[in-house]
Amino acid sequence: MKRILFLAQVPPPVHGASIANKILISSDLIAEHFESRHIDIGAAGKIEDIGKFSVAKLPGVARTLVSIVRNLFVFRPHIVYLSLAPSGFAFYRDVVFVQIIRLFGPELVFHLHGKGLRRSGENSRLFRRLSKSIFKNCHVIFLSEGLRSDAAGLSYKSSFVVNYGFPEGPVAPRVASDGQKKIEILYLSNYVRTKGVIDLVDALELVSRTHNHFGVTLAGKPFDISLEFLENYVREKGLADRVRVCGPKYDGDKVELLEKADIFVLPTYYENEAFPLSILEAMKFGLPVISTYEGGIPDMIAEGVDGRLFPSRDITALARQIEYLLDHPEERRSLGEAARRKFLERFTVSTFERNMLQVFQHICPQEP
Incomplete structure (x- = not known):
């Protein structure tokens, strides 16, 4: 069975990316086809801390890097999935992760849960150079067709569009308004x-x-x-x-x-x-x-x-x-x-899981 190493933040804090990552990492469907391990790369305990530099985050980043290297040696993943930060301090942290991962040769998948690549590149020559470097020979997952433009000018091996999914769950039928209620x-x-x-x-x-x-x-x-x-x-x-x-x-x-x-x-x-x-x-x-x-x-x-x-x-x-x-x-x-x-x-969770499985199987086909 092929192996995936997930590098992704999960709740807390609760936001779209962390929820989607949790769904993906705990998916029974993906577990049927891929052996996986997960390293939580989130360094922010609160939403307002996301993307901001803090000296207090550095020990956590160091521990994460050690865990990544250990898993690359021992687990030997075929795919490394990275919930790439498109801006801020976390982007530069992820650049370091990518350089280490590339030494081991797995297929590298960036899941762009937000936008900001283009804006950050316009404001920083260093950001432009680093983003062009790390996107080479990787696979990219966008949340929608309209968000592809955020990575304009970057070359990558392949790209996919996978919409988020939300748990279906029971929903009470809506009652038609009688025209009297507010x-x-x-x-x-x-x-x-x-x-x-x-x-x-x-x-x-x-x-x-x-x-x-x-x-x-x-x-x-x-x-x-x-x-x-x-x-x-x-x-x-x-x-x-x-x-x-x-x-x-x-x-x-x-x-x-x-x-x-x-x-x-x-x-x-x-x-x-x-x-x-x-x-x-x-x-x-x-x-x-x-x-x-x-x-x-x-x-x-x-x-x-x-x-x-x-x-x-x-x-x-x-x-x-x-x-x-x-x-x-x-x-x-x-x-x-x-x-x-x-x-x-x-936009259901089951559709999201199926689409993500198809992406992983396309990138790393299962042996017959």
């Missing part, structure tokens, strides 16, 4: 300024001038915006009677929010936005999604088919999209149903 709008992401939560509040102020039959829940973990700041901002905008700031929600509480919601909004302009799992979760629950053209989102949501897209930072355009779905209940229903169908067809 339409519920949901934001479910961290309280990060570039995720657009402030833009959403600004847009809701515009919407409230002509519409009053809606309620909003802003759920998320404070990051660079505190719970108190967001609550005060909502009050300043005169929206305290219809916008609820509830902080992070998990497990059953999060499911309850998704089941009660009628519209999901993620107005992100996060510079490393790639393939937000929060959108997949909303699609799983049959919600029409309003979001931006950032990263791989246009490959997740087709404008006017299973959601609505608008240019990031355009508050007026965001307000118009919200107003349109408030005014068109049949459109809300049809977009949500289409989003649910697409989720089941393309």
Whole structure:
């Protein structure tokens, strides 16, 4: 049986890449075809520490490097899978890992869970030279077709597109609105300024001038915006009677929010936005999604088919999209149903596992 060594961060902290890596590493399907080992290369205990240099991280990096060398000698993998950091301190750490791995000759697979290669290369000649060097003769996995451009100018042996998958799980059937209840709008992401939560509040102020039959829940973990700041901002905008700031929600509480919601909004302009799992979760629950053209989102949501897209930072355009779905209940229903169908067809964990297995088997065919 061929062997894979996974070099990838897993929760904590919890984010799209770490969740996807955990699914992959614990996959029974892949275990049927490949013997594998895993080394957790994550050095950040919190999301806000990801990509940042800290002297406190160096001992952990050294221990990881020793573990990698030991496994290369003893386990002798045919494939080394690296969840490559596209920017920041972690990229330079990964460059060191790659140089060591290449001494042993396995097939090297980079899984790009975010974007930032092109921007970092534009800002640093050293970054450009190193990225061109490490991508030679490797295989690359992108999260969507639209994210291929982030590696423009880099040459590699082969490339693949594999969308994330989210656990299927049971979902209660959506109940058609009787026209009397308030339409519920949901934001479910961290309280990060570039995720657009402030833009959403600004847009809701515009919407409230002509519409009053809606309620909003802003759920998320404070990051660079505190719970108190967001609550005060909502009050300043005169929206305290219809916008609820509830902080992070998990497990059953999060499911309850998704089941009660009628519209999901993620107005992100996060510079490393790639393939937000929060959108997949909303699609799983049959919600029409309003979001931006950032990263791989246009490959997740087709404008006017299973959601609505608008240019990031355009508050007026965001307000118009919200107003349109408030005014068109049949459109809300049809977009949500289409989003649910697409989720089941393309974005489940089982589909993700099958696609990743096909990638590994293509790179390293099994012996007959």
